[in-house]
Amino acid sequence: MDSNSIFIFVLAVFVGIEVISKVPSMLHTPLMSGTNAIHGIILFGGILVLAKAAPNDPLALTLGFIAVVFGSANVFGGFMVTDRMLQMFKKKK
Amino acid sequence: MNSLNAYFIIGISVFFILGIKLLASPKTARIGNLVAAAGMLFALLTLHTPAGEYVWSVWTFNYTLIAIATLIGLAIGAFGAYSVKMTAMPQMVAMFNGAGGGAAALVASLEFIKPEQPGNMPLFIAISMLFATLIGSLSFSGSIIAFLKLEGKFEKPYTFPGQNILNGLILIVILGLCGWLACNTSDSNTATAFIIVFVLALFFGVAMVMPIGGADMPVVISLLNSFTGLAVAADGFAINNMAMVVAGTLVGSSGTLLTLLMCKAMNRPVTNVLFGAFGSGGGAGAAGATDLAGRTVKPIQADEVAVLLAYAQQVVIVPGYGMAVAQAQHQVAELSDELGKRGVEVRFAIHPVAGRMPGHMNVLLAEANIPYEQLCEMEAINPTMDRVDVCLVIGANDVVNPAAREDKSSPIYGMPIIDADHAKTVIVMKRSMAAGFAGIENLLFYKDNTRMLFGDAKASLNALVAQVKAS
DSSP states (O other), rough: OOHHHHHHHHEEEEEEHHTTTTTTGHHHHHHHHHHHHHHHGGHHHHHHOOOHSSSTHHHHHHHHHHHHHHHHHHHHHHHHHHHHHTTTTOOOO | HHHHHHHHHHHHHHHHHHHHHHHHHTTTTHHHEEEEEHHHHHHHHOOOTTSSSGGGGGHHHHHHHHHHHHHHHHHHHHHHHHOOOOGHHHHHHHHHHHHHHHHHHHHHHHHHSSSSSSSOOOHHHHHHHHHHHHHHHHHHHHHHHHHHHHHTTTTTOOOTTTTTHHHHHHHHHHHHHHHHHHHOSSSTTHHHHHHHHHHHHHHHHHHHHOOOOOOOOOOHHHHHHEEEEHHHHHHHTTTHHHHHHHHHHHHHHHHHHHHHHHHTTTOOHHHHHSSHHHHHHHHTTTTTOOOOOTTOBBOHHHHHHHHHTTTOOOEEEEEEEHHHHOOHHHHHHHHHHHHHTTHHHHEEEEEEOOOTSSSHHHHHHHHTOGGGEEEEEEEHHHGGGGGOOOEEEEEGGGGGHHHHHHOOOTTTTOOOOOOOOGGSSEEEEESSSOTTTTTTOOOOGGGEEEEEEEHHHHHHHHHHHHHHHOO
């Protein structure tokens, strides 16, 4: 652990609070859905662990595979469902 | 982290922060989502191992597995996102969140049971992995229960005596095992203890959400969303990936704030939602002190309502979960259109916790092409309520219950509500006289200026539209 990562963590906490405090409540569902998609970055965690799993280690391969499926569903589904919600927020023609 | 990689991380962070910021305004929200997605693509293309190697510079059998798994996830995600009905949106978010939590737990587990270097790992890394495993699996199982509750399976709070004590004990066992594991990462019993932690955490997620009523699911999903964010951040620490730390932390902190905002709107501390569920204490409180005996509700027919609406100047519509269940948003939009053509000023009063998620009503009404200028927040509409001729309550209950203002013994006393009863006439559209989700009698129904229009919301609205057109 280095102090840099803690520094990044603390800054991100404050930025996260700062950006959301200005959101009107009508956008809370899309926002929840959008941030839900952003934590789909766990897909890359899955990719990294699966990439280095030993080819003769079925447990690591299986768990890594499931992690990538889950992460992929989270990130793609998350952004798509958010977009689907938001495309309906349009002005009356 | 080499310097080029550091610039990549900065770029990814800017994408995500900008994305969330743009999501905060109705005009730019859709672009904001795309910016965040672009950040994700950028992160994918620049993905480096902790050692600084570019991930896509080689292609082994494992990469074929990665490609297959990603495509499977993509197919599941796309199918879920585009097939789900708008009313079922909260469930879908819960499912995607659960998937993320599961992934976070699996990544941490793999790192923990198959560390790169044998021997005791640094305490901070071990704690990060255990935290991600614990929170990730809790979020996974909790999200599934939240999903099932919103689907209408066992949506009533499930409680038994001593439940909080049992949950507390499980938590103590989990934390004790984690403490031991963190200090003994190379002990021969590590794998066993770790599996016990994993299973108990899954169980704890179920035990945590089961006692909470369906009405509180928005808060639960929001909380689990921020949990998953924190688990992802902890994974980032564990595998030394700063992009994951930034993204996970952003979600964790903003999600926590969103959760608190929702609880504030319901005037309940978050601890009360999680540990004191309405259901357990609500038995006595549900009756309330106000004596309703001898007071009756006044029914009304659709044709009378149509006349009231057609000749009103100002109409406020208060949608609630009942509208979502009846899928009546398009009929509501049609009615609003018809009234608009006649010069009636129609506004929609959106309570922050109406429906099953904050903004749930906005999403549904937007689906029905109601312009968001017509959607008003509670604080904006309440001061104008005295001038409103007709307030039409469609499937909302607790959020318009004056008991929150008047009845000190009511469990919802003090909760901010939409002052529907201040309008000259209140029309409540309701299927039957059943109590709302919180199981509390609604004083609004018994007010002198309230009329009840019983029946299915969709059918009633169709009748209203036809008769407004005719009158």
